[in-house]
Amino acid sequence: MITIEGITQMRGVSRKAREEGKLIALVPTMGFFHEGHLSLIRKARKVGDLVVVSSFVNPSQFGPGEDYGAYPREPERDRTLAEENGTDVLFSPSIEEMYPQGYSTWVEVEGLTEVLCGRSRPGHFRGVTTVVTKLFHIVQPHYAIFGQKDYQQAQVIKRMVDDLNFDLRILVEPTVREPDGLAMSSRNLYLTPAERKDTVILYPSLLRAQELVQEGERDAGRISDMIRKMIADVERAEIDYVSIVDGENLRPISQLKGKVLIALAVKIGKARLIDNILLSVDE
Amino acid sequence: MITIEGITQMRGVSRKAREEGKLIALVPTMGFFHEGHLSLIRKARKVGDLVVVSSFVNPSQFGPGEDYGAYPREPERDRTLAEENGTDVLFSPSIEEMYPQGYSTWVEVEGLTEVLCGRSRPGHFRGVTTVVTKLFHIVQPHYAIFGQKDYQQAQVIKRMVDDLNFDLRILVEPTVREPDGLAMSSRNLYLTPAERKDTVILYPSLLRAQELVQEGERDAGRISDMIRKMIADVERAEIDYVSIVDGENLRPISQLKGKVLIALAVKIGKARLIDNILLSVDE
Numbered sequence: 055m056i057t058i059e060g061i062t063q064m065r066g067v068s069r070k071a072r073e074e075g076k077l078i079a080l081v082p083t084m085g086f087f088h089e090g091h092l093s094l095i096r097k098a099r100k101v102g103d104l105v106v107v108s109s110f111v112n113p114s115q116f117g118p119g120e121d122y123g124a125y126p127r128e129p130e131r132d133r134t135l136a137e138e139n140g141t142d143v144l145f146s147p148s149i150e151e152m153y154p155q156g157y158s159t160w161v162e163v164e165g166l167t168e169v170l171c172g173r174s175r176p177g178h179f180r181g182v183t184t185v186v187t188k189l190f191h192i193v194q195p196h197y198a199i200f201g202q203k204d205y206q207q208a209q210v211i212k213r214m215v216d217d218l219n220f221d222l223r224i225l226v227e228p229t230v231r232e233p234d235g236l237a238m239s240s241r242n243l244y245l246t247p248a249e250r251k252d253t254v255i256l257y258p259s260l261l262r263a264q265e266l267v268q269e270g271e272r273d274a275g276r277i278s279d280m281i282r283k284m285i286a287d288v289e290r291a292e293i294d295y296v297s298i299v300d301g302e303n304l305r306p307i308s309q310l311k312g313k314v315l316i317a318l319a320v321k322i323g324k325a326r327l328i329d330n331i332l333l334s335v336d337e
Numbered sequence: 338m339i340t341i342e343g344i345t346q347m348r349g350v351s352r353k354a355r356e357e358g359k360l361i362a363l364v365p366t367m368g369f370f371h372e373g374h375l376s377l378i379r380k381a382r383k384v385g386d387l388v389v390v391s392s393f394v395n396p397s398q399f400g401p402g403e404d405y406g407a408y409p410r411e412p413e414r415d416r417t418l419a420e421e422n423g424t425d426v427l428f429s430p431s432i433e434e435m436y437p438q439g440y441s442t443w444v445e446v447e448g449l450t451e452v453l454c455g456r457s458r459p460g461h462f463r464g465v466t467t468v469v470t471k472l473f474h475i476v477q478p479h480y481a482i483f484g485q486k487d488y489q490q491a492q493v494i495k496r497m498v499d500d501l502n503f504d505l506r507i508l509v510e511p512t513v514r515e516p517d518g519l520a521m522s523s524r525n526l527y528l529t530p531a532e533r534k535d536t537v538i539l540y541p542s543l544l545r546a547q548e549l550v551q552e553g554e555r556d557a558g559r560i561s562d563m564i565r566k567m568i569a570d571v572e573r574a575e576i577d578y579v580s581i582v583d584g585e586n587l588r589p590i591s592q593l594k595g596k597v598l599i600a601l602a603v604k605i606g607k608a609r610l611i612d613n614i615l616l617s618v619d620e
Contacts, residue, residue, distance in 0.1 A: 061502060065504060069504075156586075157500055158446055158447040158448045158449065158496060158500060159444065159445070159446045159447075159466075159496060159497045159500035159501055160444070160445050160447070161442065161443070161444050161445075161501070162442070162443050162444075162445065163441055163442045164441040164442075164443070165441045166441065183442075184501075187501055188500075188501055188502045191501055191502040191503050191504060192502050194504070213441060213442060214442045217440055217441060217442035217471075218442055218444070218467075218470055218471055218474055219344060219348075219471045219474040219475050220474050221348060221352075221474060221477070303439075
Protein backbone atom coordinates (compact mmCIF):
# COMPACT_ATOMS: atom_id res chain seq x y z
CA MET A 55 0.00 0.00 0.00
CA ILE A 56 1.18 3.51 -0.73
CA THR A 57 0.08 6.68 1.03
CA ILE A 58 -0.47 9.78 -1.08
CA GLU A 59 -1.15 13.34 0.05
CA GLY A 60 -0.69 15.36 -3.12
CA ILE A 61 -3.49 15.71 -5.67
CA THR A 62 -1.07 15.68 -8.62
CA GLN A 63 0.57 12.48 -7.41
CA MET A 64 -2.82 10.78 -6.92
CA ARG A 65 -3.88 11.87 -10.40
CA GLY A 66 -0.68 10.39 -11.84
CA VAL A 67 -1.27 7.00 -10.20
CA SER A 68 -4.86 6.89 -11.47
CA ARG A 69 -3.88 7.99 -14.97
CA LYS A 70 -1.27 5.23 -15.17
CA ALA A 71 -3.72 2.62 -13.88
CA ARG A 72 -6.27 3.64 -16.51
CA GLU A 73 -3.67 3.52 -19.26
CA GLU A 74 -2.89 -0.05 -18.18
CA GLY A 75 -6.60 -0.91 -18.47
CA LYS A 76 -7.06 -1.35 -14.72
CA LEU A 77 -10.43 -0.84 -13.03
CA ILE A 78 -10.23 1.71 -10.21
CA ALA A 79 -12.47 1.37 -7.15
CA LEU A 80 -12.74 4.30 -4.73
CA VAL A 81 -13.95 4.26 -1.13
CA PRO A 82 -14.40 7.89 0.02
CA THR A 83 -14.14 8.16 3.81
CA MET A 84 -13.46 10.62 6.61
CA GLY A 85 -11.08 8.13 8.25
CA PHE A 86 -11.33 6.64 11.77
CA PHE A 87 -12.12 3.26 10.28
CA HIS A 88 -14.58 0.75 11.74
CA GLU A 89 -15.93 -2.50 10.31
CA GLY A 90 -18.35 -0.51 8.13
CA HIS A 91 -15.48 1.16 6.27
CA LEU A 92 -13.56 -2.10 6.09
CA SER A 93 -16.49 -3.87 4.46
CA LEU A 94 -16.53 -1.14 1.80
CA ILE A 95 -12.79 -1.56 1.25
CA ARG A 96 -13.21 -5.32 0.88
CA LYS A 97 -15.98 -4.75 -1.66
CA ALA A 98 -13.67 -2.39 -3.57
CA ARG A 99 -11.01 -5.12 -3.55
CA LYS A 100 -13.52 -7.50 -5.17
CA VAL A 101 -14.55 -5.16 -8.03
CA GLY A 102 -11.38 -3.14 -8.64
CA ASP A 103 -7.82 -3.75 -9.81
CA LEU A 104 -6.66 -0.61 -8.02
CA VAL A 105 -8.30 0.10 -4.65
CA VAL A 106 -8.11 3.74 -3.57
CA VAL A 107 -9.36 4.76 -0.13
CA SER A 108 -9.60 8.48 0.44
CA SER A 109 -9.45 9.78 3.99
CA PHE A 110 -10.43 13.41 4.33
CA VAL A 111 -12.43 15.06 7.10
CA ASN A 112 -14.27 17.42 4.80
CA PRO A 113 -14.94 20.75 6.53
CA SER A 114 -17.58 21.84 4.00
CA GLN A 115 -20.02 19.12 5.04
CA PHE A 116 -20.07 20.19 8.70
CA GLY A 117 -22.44 22.94 9.80
CA PRO A 118 -21.39 25.83 12.07
CA GLY A 119 -22.49 24.16 15.34
CA GLU A 120 -21.35 20.67 14.34
CA ASP A 121 -18.46 18.43 15.40
CA TYR A 122 -15.82 19.23 12.78
CA GLY A 123 -13.16 20.02 15.34
CA ALA A 124 -14.02 17.03 17.53
CA TYR A 125 -14.34 14.52 14.71
CA PRO A 126 -12.09 11.60 15.68
CA ARG A 127 -8.84 11.01 13.80
CA GLU A 128 -6.44 8.08 14.14
CA PRO A 129 -4.26 7.99 10.99
CA GLU A 130 -1.78 5.36 12.14
CA ARG A 131 -4.45 2.82 12.99
CA ASP A 132 -6.31 3.66 9.76
CA ARG A 133 -3.18 2.95 7.74
CA THR A 134 -2.83 -0.54 9.23
CA LEU A 135 -6.52 -1.37 8.80
CA ALA A 136 -6.63 -0.04 5.25
CA GLU A 137 -3.62 -2.14 4.25
CA GLU A 138 -4.89 -5.29 5.97
CA ASN A 139 -8.17 -5.05 4.09
CA GLY A 140 -6.72 -4.70 0.62
CA THR A 141 -6.13 -0.99 -0.02
CA ASP A 142 -3.57 -0.14 -2.71
CA VAL A 143 -3.57 3.64 -2.24
CA LEU A 144 -4.55 5.58 0.88
CA PHE A 145 -5.20 9.13 -0.33
CA SER A 146 -5.19 11.79 2.41
CA PRO A 147 -5.20 15.23 0.79
CA SER A 148 -4.65 18.37 2.84
CA ILE A 149 -7.40 20.91 3.47
CA GLU A 150 -5.17 23.58 1.95
CA GLU A 151 -4.96 21.72 -1.34
CA MET A 152 -8.62 20.68 -1.40
CA TYR A 153 -9.97 24.14 -0.54
CA PRO A 154 -7.31 26.70 -1.45
CA GLN A 155 -7.76 30.43 -0.82
CA GLY A 156 -10.50 31.76 -3.10
CA TYR A 157 -12.27 28.40 -3.44
CA SER A 158 -15.78 29.11 -4.73
CA THR A 159 -17.41 26.21 -6.63
CA TRP A 160 -20.24 24.06 -5.29
CA VAL A 161 -22.21 21.11 -6.57
CA GLU A 162 -25.75 20.90 -5.32
CA VAL A 163 -28.53 18.35 -5.69
CA GLU A 164 -31.98 19.83 -5.15
CA GLY A 165 -35.01 17.99 -3.75
CA LEU A 166 -33.42 14.84 -2.34
CA THR A 167 -31.25 16.97 -0.05
CA GLU A 168 -34.11 18.95 1.46
CA VAL A 169 -35.63 16.09 3.49
CA LEU A 170 -34.45 13.81 6.34
CA CYS A 171 -30.89 14.79 7.37
CA GLY A 172 -30.91 17.69 4.90
CA ARG A 173 -33.59 19.42 6.94
CA SER A 174 -31.57 19.49 10.17
CA ARG A 175 -28.17 19.85 8.49
CA PRO A 176 -28.50 22.62 5.88
CA GLY A 177 -25.50 22.71 3.54
CA HIS A 178 -24.34 19.24 4.61
CA PHE A 179 -25.12 17.50 1.32
CA ARG A 180 -23.74 20.38 -0.72
CA GLY A 181 -20.44 19.77 1.05
CA VAL A 182 -20.69 16.05 0.37
CA THR A 183 -21.52 16.33 -3.34
CA THR A 184 -18.81 18.93 -3.83
CA VAL A 185 -16.04 16.92 -2.19
CA VAL A 186 -17.17 13.70 -3.88
CA THR A 187 -17.08 15.46 -7.27
CA LYS A 188 -13.53 16.60 -6.52
CA LEU A 189 -12.50 13.09 -5.46
CA PHE A 190 -14.08 11.58 -8.58
CA HIS A 191 -12.12 13.99 -10.77
CA ILE A 192 -8.85 13.33 -8.96
CA VAL A 193 -9.12 9.54 -8.58
CA GLN A 194 -11.10 8.81 -11.80
CA PRO A 195 -12.73 5.67 -10.41
CA HIS A 196 -14.83 3.15 -12.33
CA TYR A 197 -16.60 2.26 -9.07
CA ALA A 198 -17.27 4.24 -5.91
CA ILE A 199 -18.53 2.43 -2.83
CA PHE A 200 -20.76 3.88 -0.10
CA GLY A 201 -22.58 2.42 2.91
CA GLN A 202 -26.31 1.97 3.30
CA LYS A 203 -26.24 3.53 6.76
CA ASP A 204 -25.91 6.83 4.90
CA TYR A 205 -28.74 5.90 2.56
CA GLN A 206 -29.73 9.47 1.75
CA GLN A 207 -26.13 10.33 0.93
CA ALA A 208 -25.93 7.38 -1.47
CA GLN A 209 -29.19 8.42 -3.18
CA VAL A 210 -27.99 12.01 -3.50
CA ILE A 211 -24.69 10.89 -5.01
CA LYS A 212 -26.41 8.51 -7.43
CA ARG A 213 -28.66 11.36 -8.55
CA MET A 214 -25.61 13.59 -9.05
CA VAL A 215 -23.78 10.89 -11.01
CA ASP A 216 -26.77 10.44 -13.33
CA ASP A 217 -27.50 14.15 -13.71
CA LEU A 218 -23.92 15.22 -14.34
CA ASN A 219 -23.12 12.19 -16.54
CA PHE A 220 -20.20 10.95 -14.47
CA ASP A 221 -18.79 7.84 -16.16
CA LEU A 222 -18.75 5.54 -13.12
CA ARG A 223 -20.92 3.24 -11.01
CA ILE A 224 -22.03 3.75 -7.41
CA LEU A 225 -22.21 0.61 -5.26
CA VAL A 226 -24.04 0.62 -1.91
CA GLU A 227 -23.07 -1.94 0.73
CA PRO A 228 -25.17 -3.10 3.71
CA THR A 229 -24.91 -1.41 7.10
CA VAL A 230 -22.48 -3.15 9.46
CA ARG A 231 -23.73 -3.40 13.06
CA GLU A 232 -22.34 -4.00 16.53
CA PRO A 233 -23.43 -7.34 18.12
CA ASP A 234 -26.35 -5.55 19.82
CA GLY A 235 -27.54 -4.01 16.54
CA LEU A 236 -26.16 -0.47 16.76
CA ALA A 237 -25.08 0.71 13.30
CA MET A 238 -21.33 1.27 13.26
CA SER A 239 -20.35 4.93 13.09
CA SER A 240 -17.29 6.96 13.97
CA ARG A 241 -19.60 9.10 16.09
CA ASN A 242 -20.46 6.18 18.42
CA LEU A 243 -17.17 7.14 20.10
CA TYR A 244 -18.94 10.20 21.57
CA LEU A 245 -21.27 7.99 23.67
CA THR A 246 -20.73 7.53 27.40
CA PRO A 247 -21.29 3.95 28.63
CA ALA A 248 -24.80 4.89 29.85
CA GLU A 249 -25.67 6.54 26.55
CA ARG A 250 -24.26 3.57 24.66
CA LYS A 251 -26.79 1.36 26.47
CA ASP A 252 -29.62 3.67 25.42
CA THR A 253 -28.73 3.22 21.74
CA VAL A 254 -29.87 -0.40 21.82
CA ILE A 255 -33.45 0.77 21.26
CA LEU A 256 -32.77 2.19 17.77
CA TYR A 257 -32.32 -0.88 15.61
CA PRO A 258 -35.02 -2.93 17.41
CA SER A 259 -37.47 -0.10 16.75
CA LEU A 260 -36.76 -0.46 13.03
CA LEU A 261 -37.01 -4.25 13.22
CA ARG A 262 -40.32 -3.94 15.07
CA ALA A 263 -41.55 -1.65 12.28
CA GLN A 264 -40.53 -4.29 9.75
CA GLU A 265 -42.52 -6.87 11.73
CA LEU A 266 -45.59 -4.63 11.69
CA VAL A 267 -45.30 -4.35 7.92
CA GLN A 268 -44.92 -8.12 7.64
CA GLU A 269 -48.08 -8.47 9.74
CA GLY A 270 -49.93 -6.33 7.19
CA GLU A 271 -49.65 -2.77 8.55
CA ARG A 272 -49.44 -0.24 5.68
CA ASP A 273 -50.17 3.02 7.49
CA ALA A 274 -46.99 5.11 7.78
CA GLY A 275 -48.38 7.23 10.63
CA ARG A 276 -49.09 4.25 12.87
CA ILE A 277 -45.69 2.70 12.18
CA SER A 278 -43.74 5.86 12.88
CA ASP A 279 -45.80 6.50 16.04
CA MET A 280 -44.79 3.06 17.27
CA ILE A 281 -41.10 3.80 16.58
CA ARG A 282 -41.33 7.18 18.31
CA LYS A 283 -42.95 5.58 21.34
CA MET A 284 -40.25 2.94 21.62
CA ILE A 285 -37.51 5.58 21.41
CA ALA A 286 -39.32 7.95 23.82
CA ASP A 287 -39.00 5.26 26.48
CA VAL A 288 -35.31 6.05 26.58
CA GLU A 289 -34.87 9.16 28.65
CA ARG A 290 -31.71 10.50 26.97
CA ALA A 291 -32.88 10.05 23.37
CA GLU A 292 -33.93 13.18 21.53
CA ILE A 293 -35.61 12.41 18.21
CA ASP A 294 -34.55 14.53 15.24
CA TYR A 295 -36.78 12.62 12.81
CA VAL A 296 -38.51 9.31 12.26
CA SER A 297 -39.55 9.23 8.61
CA ILE A 298 -41.16 6.79 6.26
CA VAL A 299 -40.39 7.76 2.69
CA ASP A 300 -40.31 6.51 -0.87
CA GLY A 301 -37.03 4.62 -1.27
CA GLU A 302 -36.18 6.40 -4.53
CA ASN A 303 -37.24 10.04 -4.27
CA LEU A 304 -37.25 10.15 -0.42
CA ARG A 305 -40.63 11.88 -0.35
CA PRO A 306 -42.84 11.13 2.68
CA ILE A 307 -45.53 8.55 2.05
CA SER A 308 -48.70 7.86 4.02
CA GLN A 309 -49.30 4.32 2.74
CA LEU A 310 -46.43 1.83 2.40
CA LYS A 311 -45.93 0.25 -0.99
CA GLY A 312 -43.02 -0.65 -3.24
CA LYS A 313 -39.53 0.39 -2.16
CA VAL A 314 -39.87 2.06 1.24
CA LEU A 315 -37.23 3.56 3.52
CA ILE A 316 -37.81 3.83 7.25
CA ALA A 317 -35.17 6.19 8.58
CA LEU A 318 -34.41 7.85 11.87
CA ALA A 319 -32.00 10.34 13.38
CA VAL A 320 -31.73 10.51 17.16
CA LYS A 321 -29.51 12.56 19.38
CA ILE A 322 -28.16 10.73 22.41
CA GLY A 323 -25.74 12.82 24.42
CA LYS A 324 -23.27 14.44 22.02
CA ALA A 325 -23.85 11.87 19.29
CA ARG A 326 -26.37 12.35 16.48
CA LEU A 327 -27.04 8.79 15.33
CA ILE A 328 -28.78 7.73 12.13
CA ASP A 329 -30.11 4.37 11.03
CA ASN A 330 -32.55 2.99 8.47
CA ILE A 331 -34.05 -0.08 6.90
CA LEU A 332 -35.17 -0.53 3.33
CA LEU A 333 -38.30 -2.60 2.71
CA SER A 334 -39.88 -3.98 -0.41
CA VAL A 335 -43.61 -3.81 0.37
CA ASP A 336 -46.31 -5.77 -1.49
CA GLU A 337 -49.34 -3.74 -2.35
CA MET B 338 -16.99 13.98 -39.72
CA ILE B 339 -19.61 12.03 -37.83
CA THR B 340 -22.71 13.46 -36.16
CA ILE B 341 -23.73 12.04 -32.79
CA GLU B 342 -26.88 12.67 -30.80
CA GLY B 343 -26.76 10.01 -28.10
CA ILE B 344 -24.74 10.52 -24.92
CA THR B 345 -23.76 6.84 -24.73
CA GLN B 346 -22.47 6.86 -28.30
CA MET B 347 -20.46 10.04 -27.68
CA ARG B 348 -18.99 8.52 -24.53
CA GLY B 349 -17.99 5.43 -26.51
CA VAL B 350 -16.14 7.44 -29.16
CA SER B 351 -14.27 9.43 -26.49
CA ARG B 352 -13.41 6.33 -24.50
CA LYS B 353 -11.96 4.67 -27.59
CA ALA B 354 -9.96 7.78 -28.50
CA ARG B 355 -8.49 7.93 -24.99
CA GLU B 356 -7.61 4.24 -25.07
CA GLU B 357 -5.71 4.92 -28.31
CA GLY B 358 -3.80 7.71 -26.57
CA LYS B 359 -5.45 10.47 -28.61
CA LEU B 360 -5.82 14.01 -27.29
CA ILE B 361 -9.45 15.19 -27.33
CA ALA B 362 -10.26 18.86 -27.91
CA LEU B 363 -13.80 20.09 -27.25
CA VAL B 364 -15.46 23.27 -28.51
CA PRO B 365 -18.76 23.71 -26.61
CA THR B 366 -21.21 25.84 -28.64
CA MET B 367 -24.90 26.64 -28.99
CA GLY B 368 -24.63 26.25 -32.78
CA PHE B 369 -25.42 28.87 -35.46
CA PHE B 370 -21.74 29.10 -36.31
CA HIS B 371 -19.93 32.31 -37.25
CA GLU B 372 -16.23 33.01 -37.72
CA GLY B 373 -15.79 33.17 -33.93
CA HIS B 374 -16.86 29.56 -33.53
CA LEU B 375 -14.83 28.51 -36.55
CA SER B 376 -11.67 30.04 -35.12
CA LEU B 377 -12.23 27.96 -31.96
CA ILE B 378 -12.69 24.81 -34.07
CA ARG B 379 -9.49 25.52 -35.97
CA LYS B 380 -7.66 25.99 -32.66
CA ALA B 381 -9.05 22.63 -31.49
CA ARG B 382 -7.76 21.06 -34.73
CA LYS B 383 -4.27 22.37 -33.87
CA VAL B 384 -4.14 21.00 -30.31
CA GLY B 385 -6.26 17.85 -30.53
CA ASP B 386 -6.19 14.50 -32.31
CA LEU B 387 -9.98 14.19 -32.00
CA VAL B 388 -11.94 17.44 -32.42
CA VAL B 389 -15.40 17.35 -30.85
CA VAL B 390 -17.77 20.29 -31.36
CA SER B 391 -20.88 20.21 -29.22
CA SER B 392 -23.93 22.08 -30.41
CA PHE B 393 -26.63 22.44 -27.78
CA VAL B 394 -28.88 25.41 -27.10
CA ASN B 395 -28.84 24.99 -23.34
CA PRO B 396 -32.18 26.02 -21.83
CA SER B 397 -30.80 26.28 -18.28
CA GLN B 398 -28.58 29.26 -19.12
CA PHE B 399 -31.47 31.39 -20.40
CA GLY B 400 -33.49 33.44 -17.93
CA PRO B 401 -37.31 33.55 -17.96
CA GLY B 402 -37.58 36.69 -20.12
CA GLU B 403 -34.68 35.81 -22.41
CA ASP B 404 -34.41 34.61 -26.00
CA TYR B 405 -34.30 30.82 -25.61
CA GLY B 406 -37.16 30.25 -28.04
CA ALA B 407 -35.88 32.77 -30.57
CA TYR B 408 -32.23 31.69 -30.42
CA PRO B 409 -31.22 31.05 -34.04
CA ARG B 410 -30.66 27.50 -35.25
CA GLU B 411 -29.31 26.37 -38.62
CA PRO B 412 -28.10 22.77 -38.22
CA GLU B 413 -27.48 22.01 -41.92
CA ARG B 414 -25.23 25.02 -42.42
CA ASP B 415 -23.48 24.28 -39.08
CA ARG B 416 -22.71 20.75 -40.23
CA THR B 417 -20.99 21.98 -43.39
CA LEU B 418 -19.01 24.68 -41.58
CA ALA B 419 -17.97 22.33 -38.79
CA GLU B 420 -16.69 19.76 -41.27
CA GLU B 421 -14.88 22.32 -43.44
CA ASN B 422 -13.03 23.62 -40.39
CA GLY B 423 -11.74 20.29 -39.14
CA THR B 424 -14.39 18.83 -36.82
CA ASP B 425 -14.27 15.06 -36.31
CA VAL B 426 -17.44 14.72 -34.23
CA LEU B 427 -20.40 17.09 -34.14
CA PHE B 428 -22.25 16.25 -30.90
CA SER B 429 -25.84 17.49 -30.73
CA PRO B 430 -27.56 15.92 -27.72
CA SER B 431 -31.30 16.24 -27.18
CA ILE B 432 -32.78 18.33 -24.38
CA GLU B 433 -34.62 15.22 -23.18
CA GLU B 434 -31.39 13.33 -22.69
CA MET B 435 -29.48 16.28 -21.20
CA TYR B 436 -32.22 17.27 -18.74
CA PRO B 437 -34.45 14.24 -18.18
CA GLN B 438 -37.52 14.35 -15.95
CA GLY B 439 -36.42 14.81 -12.34
CA TYR B 440 -33.14 16.50 -13.23
CA SER B 441 -31.91 18.27 -10.10
CA THR B 442 -28.12 18.83 -9.94
CA TRP B 443 -26.42 22.19 -10.39
CA VAL B 444 -22.83 23.39 -10.41
CA GLU B 445 -22.34 26.92 -9.19
CA VAL B 446 -19.36 29.25 -8.98
CA GLU B 447 -19.79 31.97 -6.39
CA GLY B 448 -18.27 35.47 -6.55
CA LEU B 449 -17.13 35.65 -10.18
CA THR B 450 -20.71 35.06 -11.33
CA GLU B 451 -22.24 37.86 -9.28
CA VAL B 452 -20.76 40.75 -11.27
CA LEU B 453 -20.97 42.00 -14.88
CA CYS B 454 -23.36 39.76 -16.87
CA GLY B 455 -24.18 37.75 -13.74
CA ARG B 456 -25.88 40.77 -12.22
CA SER B 457 -28.37 41.22 -15.07
CA ARG B 458 -28.69 37.51 -15.88
CA PRO B 459 -29.24 35.68 -12.56
CA GLY B 460 -28.87 31.92 -12.97
CA HIS B 461 -27.15 32.27 -16.35
CA PHE B 462 -23.71 31.12 -15.23
CA ARG B 463 -25.17 28.32 -13.13
CA GLY B 464 -26.69 26.99 -16.35
CA VAL B 465 -23.37 27.39 -18.15
CA THR B 466 -21.21 25.68 -15.51
CA THR B 467 -23.73 22.85 -15.18
CA VAL B 468 -23.95 22.09 -18.89
CA VAL B 469 -20.19 22.44 -19.33
CA THR B 470 -19.63 19.98 -16.46
CA LYS B 471 -21.98 17.53 -18.20
CA LEU B 472 -20.19 17.98 -21.54
CA PHE B 473 -16.79 17.52 -19.88
CA HIS B 474 -17.98 14.25 -18.32
CA ILE B 475 -19.47 12.98 -21.58
CA VAL B 476 -16.70 14.05 -23.97
CA GLN B 477 -13.72 13.67 -21.56
CA PRO B 478 -11.63 16.31 -23.33
CA HIS B 479 -7.98 17.14 -22.68
CA TYR B 480 -8.62 20.69 -23.98
CA ALA B 481 -11.75 22.83 -24.05
CA ILE B 482 -11.73 26.01 -26.12
CA PHE B 483 -13.73 29.16 -25.41
CA GLY B 484 -13.81 32.68 -26.89
CA GLN B 485 -12.58 35.86 -25.26
CA LYS B 486 -15.77 37.69 -26.20
CA ASP B 487 -17.34 35.73 -23.33
CA TYR B 488 -14.45 36.60 -21.03
CA GLN B 489 -16.43 36.27 -17.82
CA GLN B 490 -17.70 32.85 -18.89
CA ALA B 491 -14.13 31.70 -19.55
CA GLN B 492 -12.98 32.97 -16.13
CA VAL B 493 -15.90 31.25 -14.40
CA ILE B 494 -15.17 27.97 -16.17
CA LYS B 495 -11.45 28.18 -15.37
CA ARG B 496 -12.32 28.74 -11.71
CA MET B 497 -14.66 25.72 -11.80
CA VAL B 498 -12.01 23.54 -13.47
CA ASP B 499 -9.46 24.48 -10.80
CA ASP B 500 -11.87 24.18 -7.86
CA LEU B 501 -13.39 20.86 -8.91
CA ASN B 502 -10.04 19.38 -10.06
CA PHE B 503 -11.14 18.64 -13.63
CA ASP B 504 -8.22 17.03 -15.45
CA LEU B 505 -8.20 19.27 -18.53
CA ARG B 506 -7.00 22.61 -19.85
CA ILE B 507 -9.09 25.62 -20.84
CA LEU B 508 -7.86 27.62 -23.83
CA VAL B 509 -9.24 31.10 -24.59
CA GLU B 510 -9.07 32.43 -28.14
CA PRO B 511 -9.27 36.08 -29.26
CA THR B 512 -12.57 37.70 -30.21
CA VAL B 513 -13.29 37.61 -33.93
CA ARG B 514 -14.79 40.83 -35.32
CA GLU B 515 -16.72 42.03 -38.35
CA PRO B 516 -14.76 44.40 -40.64
CA ASP B 517 -16.24 47.41 -38.79
CA GLY B 518 -15.18 46.02 -35.39
CA LEU B 519 -18.42 44.49 -34.09
CA ALA B 520 -17.67 41.33 -32.12
CA MET B 521 -19.20 38.33 -33.89
CA SER B 522 -22.19 36.89 -32.08
CA SER B 523 -25.16 34.76 -33.04
CA ARG B 524 -27.32 37.48 -31.54
CA ASN B 525 -26.17 40.06 -34.10
CA LEU B 526 -28.84 38.44 -36.29
CA TYR B 527 -31.47 40.19 -34.17
CA LEU B 528 -30.30 43.64 -35.34
CA THR B 529 -32.24 45.63 -37.93
CA PRO B 530 -30.03 47.43 -40.51
CA ALA B 531 -30.42 50.71 -38.59
CA GLU B 532 -29.54 49.06 -35.27
CA ARG B 533 -26.61 47.28 -36.92
CA LYS B 534 -25.20 50.72 -37.81
CA ASP B 535 -25.52 51.84 -34.21
CA THR B 536 -23.35 48.95 -33.01
CA VAL B 537 -20.27 50.50 -34.65
CA ILE B 538 -19.78 52.70 -31.58
CA LEU B 539 -19.10 49.77 -29.21
CA TYR B 540 -15.64 48.59 -30.20
CA PRO B 541 -14.29 52.10 -30.91
CA SER B 542 -15.36 53.12 -27.40
CA LEU B 543 -13.17 50.30 -26.03
CA LEU B 544 -10.30 51.25 -28.34
CA ARG B 545 -10.60 54.89 -27.24
CA ALA B 546 -10.42 53.70 -23.63
CA GLN B 547 -7.26 51.79 -24.50
CA GLU B 548 -5.80 54.97 -26.01
CA LEU B 549 -6.59 56.94 -22.85
CA VAL B 550 -4.75 54.31 -20.82
CA GLN B 551 -1.81 54.47 -23.23
CA GLU B 552 -1.79 58.25 -22.76
CA GLY B 553 -1.44 57.71 -19.02
CA GLU B 554 -5.01 57.77 -17.70
CA ARG B 555 -5.38 55.39 -14.70
CA ASP B 556 -8.70 56.55 -13.24
CA ALA B 557 -11.40 53.95 -13.91
CA GLY B 558 -14.24 56.42 -13.33
CA ARG B 559 -13.01 58.85 -15.97
CA ILE B 560 -12.45 56.08 -18.51
CA SER B 561 -15.86 54.48 -18.04
CA ASP B 562 -17.52 57.94 -18.16
CA MET B 563 -15.89 58.48 -21.54
CA ILE B 564 -17.17 55.12 -22.81
CA ARG B 565 -20.68 55.82 -21.53
CA LYS B 566 -20.71 59.21 -23.24
CA MET B 567 -19.64 57.75 -26.55
CA ILE B 568 -22.36 55.08 -26.35
CA ALA B 569 -24.99 57.56 -25.15
CA ASP B 570 -24.56 59.43 -28.43
CA VAL B 571 -26.33 56.51 -30.11
CA GLU B 572 -30.03 56.97 -29.52
CA ARG B 573 -31.04 53.29 -29.61
CA ALA B 574 -28.30 52.02 -27.27
CA GLU B 575 -29.32 51.14 -23.74
CA ILE B 576 -26.33 50.49 -21.48
CA ASP B 577 -26.57 47.48 -19.17
CA TYR B 578 -23.07 48.00 -17.78
CA VAL B 579 -19.70 49.54 -18.55
CA SER B 580 -17.25 48.09 -16.04
CA ILE B 581 -13.56 48.25 -15.39
CA VAL B 582 -12.49 45.29 -13.31
CA ASP B 583 -9.53 43.21 -12.22
CA GLY B 584 -8.82 40.76 -15.04
CA GLU B 585 -8.59 37.80 -12.66
CA ASN B 586 -11.22 38.16 -9.94
CA LEU B 587 -13.48 40.55 -11.93
CA ARG B 588 -13.84 42.89 -8.96
CA PRO B 589 -14.33 46.58 -9.80
CA ILE B 590 -11.19 48.69 -9.54
CA SER B 591 -10.86 52.44 -9.21
CA GLN B 592 -7.24 52.70 -10.39
CA LEU B 593 -5.99 50.72 -13.39
CA LYS B 594 -2.99 48.47 -12.83
CA GLY B 595 -1.89 45.00 -13.84
CA LYS B 596 -4.34 42.83 -15.78
CA VAL B 597 -7.44 44.93 -16.37
CA LEU B 598 -10.69 44.09 -18.17
CA ILE B 599 -12.85 46.80 -19.67
CA ALA B 600 -16.19 45.21 -20.42
CA LEU B 601 -19.57 46.40 -21.59
CA ALA B 602 -23.06 45.09 -22.23
CA VAL B 603 -25.43 47.20 -24.31
CA LYS B 604 -28.91 46.53 -25.51
CA ILE B 605 -29.65 47.69 -29.03
CA GLY B 606 -33.11 46.72 -30.20
CA LYS B 607 -33.70 43.08 -29.31
CA ALA B 608 -30.01 42.26 -29.11
CA ARG B 609 -28.04 42.37 -25.87
CA LEU B 610 -24.45 42.76 -27.06
CA ILE B 611 -21.30 42.27 -25.02
CA ASP B 612 -17.70 43.17 -25.75
CA ASN B 613 -14.46 43.67 -23.85
CA ILE B 614 -10.76 44.35 -24.06
CA LEU B 615 -8.05 43.06 -21.78
CA LEU B 616 -5.18 45.41 -20.94
CA SER B 617 -1.89 44.94 -19.23
CA VAL B 618 -1.35 48.23 -17.41
CA ASP B 619 2.02 49.49 -16.08
CA GLU B 620 1.84 50.93 -12.62
